[in-house]
Amino acid sequence: MPETLFDKLWRIHRVADPGQGECLVHLDRIFLHERTGSVALLSLEQSGRTVRSPERVFCTMDHIVDTRPGRGDATSVPHGARFIAATRDSARRAGIRLFDVNDPRQGIGHVIAAELGIVLPGMSVVCPDSHTCTLGALGALAWGIGSTEAEHALATGTLRVSRPGSMRVSFDGCVPAGVAPKDLIVHLISRFGSRAATGHAVEFAGPAIEAMPVEGRATLCNMAVEMGAFTGLVAPDERTVRYVRGREYAPTGGLWEQATRHWSGLHSDCDARFDRELRVDCAAIAPTVTWGTNPEQAVPIGSRVPDPDSFADPHQARAAARALKYMDLAPGTPTDAIRIDAAFIGSCTNSRLSDLRAAAGYLKGRRIAPWVRALCVPGSSSVKRAAEAEGLHEVFRRAGFEWREAGCSLCFHAGGESFGGQRVISSTNRNFQGRQGPGARTHLGSPLTVAASACRGYIRAAEPIA
Amino acid sequence: MKPQPFTVHRGIAAPLLRRNIDTDTIIPSREIQLVSKQGLGDGLFAGWRYRTPGSRDPDPDFILNRGAYRDASILLAGANFGCGSSREHAVWALGEFGIRAVLAPSFGSIFRNNCTLNGILAVVVDEAAIGRLDDWVRADPRRNQLEINLENRLIAWKAGELLAFEIEPANRKLLLQGLDGIAVTLQQASAIDEFEAADRVVRPWVYRLP
Numbered sequence: 001m002p003e004t005l006f007d008k009l010w011r012i013h014r015v016a017d018p019g020q021g022e023c024l025v026h027l028d029r030i031f032l033h034e035r036t037g038s039v040a041l042l043s044l045e046q047s048g049r050t051v052r053s054p055e056r057v058f059c060t061m062d063h064i065v066d067t068r069p070g071r072g073d074a075t076s077v078p079h080g081a082r083f084i085a086a087t088r089d090s091a092r093r094a095g096i097r098l099f100d101v102n103d104p105r106q107g108i109g110h111v112i113a114a115e116l117g118i119v120l121p122g123m124s125v126v127c128p129d130s131h132t133c134t135l136g137a138l139g140a141l142a143w144g145i146g147s148t149e150a151e152h153a154l155a156t157g158t159l160r161v162s163r164p165g166s167m168r169v170s171f172d173g174c175v176p177a178g179v180a181p182k183d184l185i186v187h188l189i190s191r192f193g194s195r196a197a198t199g200h201a202v203e204f205a206g207p208a209i210e211a212m213p214v215e216g217r218a219t220l221c222n223m224a225v226e227m228g229a230f231t232g233l234v235a236p237d238e239r240t241v242r243y244v245r246g247r248e249y250a251p252t253g254g255l256w257e258q259a260t261r262h263w264s265g266l267h268s269d270c271d272a273r274f275d276r277e278l279r280v281d282c283a284a285i286a287p288t289v290t291w292g293t294n295p296e297q298a299v300p301i302g303s304r305v306p307d308p309d310s311f312a313d314p315h316q317a318r319a320a321a322r323a324l325k326y327m328d329l330a331p332g333t334p335t336d337a338i339r340i341d342a343a344f345i346g347s348c349t350n351s352r353l354s355d356l357r358a359a360a361g362y363l364k365g366r367r368i369a370p371w372v373r374a375l376c377v378p379g380s381s382s383v384k385r386a387a388e389a390e391g392l393h394e395v396f397r398r399a400g401f402e403w404r405e406a407g408c409s410l411c412f413h414a415g416g417e418s419f420g421g422q423r424v425i426s427s428t429n430r431n432f433q434g435r436q437g438p439g440a441r442t443h444l445g446s447p448l449t450v451a452a453s454a455c456r457g458y459i460r461a462a463e464p465i466a
Numbered sequence: 467m468k469p470q471p472f473t474v475h476r477g478i479a480a481p482l483l484r485r486n487i488d489t490d491t492i493i494p495s496r497e498i499q500l501v502s503k504q505g506l507g508d509g510l511f512a513g514w515r516y517r518t519p520g521s522r523d524p525d526p527d528f529i530l531n532r533g534a535y536r537d538a539s540i541l542l543a544g545a546n547f548g549c550g551s552s553r554e555h556a557v558w559a560l561g562e563f564g565i566r567a568v569l570a571p572s573f574g575s576i577f578r579n580n581c582t583l584n585g586i587l588a589v590v591v592d593e594a595a596i597g598r599l600d601d602w603v604r605a606d607p608r609r610n611q612l613e614i615n616l617e618n619r620l621i622a623w624k625a626g627e628l629l630a631f632e633i634e635p636a637n638r639k640l641l642l643q644g645l646d647g648i649a650v651t652l653q654q655a656s657a658i659d660e661f662e663a664a665d666r667v668v669r670p671w672v673y674r675l676p
Binding site: 022086160296 | 484485486488490491494495496497498499500501502503513519544545546549550551552553554557572574575576579580583584634635636639647648650651652654655657658661662665668669670671672673674675676
């Protein structure tokens with residue numbers, strides 16, 4: 001019976017079928033962070049239970065930790081230090097590995113789990129964070145859960161899960177120059193909607209994915225959850241193996257040989273059947289930006305914000321009207337005419353070295369518009385060091401960007417730093433109402449688009465390089 | 467932790483029918499100030515419920531601030547309710563406010579799991595049926611209460627009208643009995659041990675860490 005990649009991953013991790021349509025799934029790794037992991041650890045302790053396999057549980061400080069230079073435990077988030085202290089204490093008592101505030105390996109969980117080789121192809125991993133699906137880029141079965149499920153995962157090393165459906169999105173054709181993985185995924189969501197993958201594990205495939213570096217695949221898988229997916233997946237290939245080799249927690253010697261042999265079987269069989277299939281022609285995709293308050297509300301840069309009356313579906317029309325009101329945009333406004341106040345590069349979507357290089361490549365020798373405030377927040381301390389070794393920090397600073405310590409930062413507002421009331425071009429994943437601050441108006445775009453828009457002061461795609 | 471069992475619930479339903487209401491909206495991150503599952507009810511829908519951010523000055527336009535809806539224990543919601551962030555605080559906030567059930571055409575998957583594990587019933591009801599319930603409830607929200615029976619999977623609304631719903635058997639059992647999921651799984655500890663013993667041979671690199 002031919003199997004999809006997801007079928008194989010499910011089979012490898014199936015402990016038991018307890019009945020009632022559920023499967024008991026083995027978890028190879030559990031990742032936590034101070035925002036939602038702290039309460040899971042605390043609740044577990046209060047129930048008198050312990051972590052089953054602490055050596056396979058990892059924790060980072062990313063959500064609440066400050067990203068301003070010279071940081072410590074103090075954070076602009078009201079009561080934020082509570083989360084940091086509680087996480088540190090619980091992690092110590094539980095005996096799990098913590099990448100603390102100033103650990104050289106600290107960073108956004110989904111970024112460091114990959115770059116440290118903690119999560120490897122074929123592994124199962126959960127984290128109480130919806131963007132855990134990012135790690136599907138390695139061919140891992142990675143999905144986001146709540147804190148109660150995290151407690152269950154910690155105590156038992158397993159989760160009871162209803163099996164999701166399988167879905168494949170094939171990206172055919174060549175990706176035009178200047179079009180980033182972020183544009184591909186936002187285009188996909190805008191075309192098929194924010195519920196297009198609800199209840200499904202989505203495998204991204206096709207020539208454009210095969211040609212895409214692992215970091216780009218991470219951007220794609222990261223936003224699978226924004227179309228409702230259980231997770232996103234890319235089959236591990238030579239690029240994946242090259243990416244993983246030599247990472248701190250990656251196997252070596254005989255174990256490495258054994259692991260790579262195992263990984264080579266992790267792909268969808270050619271005649272495997274998916275519950276759902278979508279195809280996208282990459283040649284038709286342009287740099288894309290959101291205009292509304294959900295990632296599905298997006299258009300190619302250079303076109304116009306839609307008129308709510310143009311939607312046949314009355315729900316979509318009402319949603320568009322509400323979104324335009326919140327975004328303070330008139331129907332039919334050209335995206336080029338949207339003036340921004342701020343620009344943000346960072347988050348688990350787009351804060352890896354390749355993202356920073358793409359933005360810095362544009363910013364070299366340029367300045368941001370005088371009315372724009374711009375921030376660059378590397379996804380990990382390691383990304384930050386690598387970028388500094390290449391001099392990227394100087395490019396960002398000379399262009400007028402703030403250069404920050406690693407963390408989630410202004411991807412979301414937790415009561416401290418804020419883009420409140422401002423219009424932001426952002427390399428993040430969510431343009432929800434108030435996500436980046438009360439009244440903040442977020443437009444999602446690729447790091448390259450953020451850089452170009454910051455310089456022009458208006459939403460712009462980067463000019464094609466001649 | 468054992469959630470409160472859900473068998474039959476009768477209560478006032480409040481319609482919040484826009485689609486894609488995300489968990490950032492259900493509880494903004496700035497409202498999460500304690501490492502705790504408690505103290506979140508006041509932060510529920512804070513961005514819509516209060517006139518200004520951080521204040522507790524009710525916005526009279528928001529449905530849960532209006533008349534009978536202040537006592538709502540059921541939400542009628544639009545598609546993809548609870549999409550976005552995995553924050554379980556959204557569910558804890560709903561629970562603290564007094565919400566026992568949410569009816570929507572679809573849900574964010576993590577949110578729906580979180581509901582089940584906290585004794586809140588998240589039921590998939592198609593858009594047309596939500597529309598009919600909405601019309602009826604709005605006519606007189608205090609009198610036109612819904613009665614949700616999980617045992618026989620029926621929602622009783624206007625006289626003689628019953629709406630059947632589907633729910634995964636495992637979730638139904640968990641909710642009906644208010645089970646502690648960890649205790650249930652730990653009964654299978656030997657199956658987990660056996661799985662890991664065999665898996666260590668096949669995938670040793672998963673278990674051997676530097």
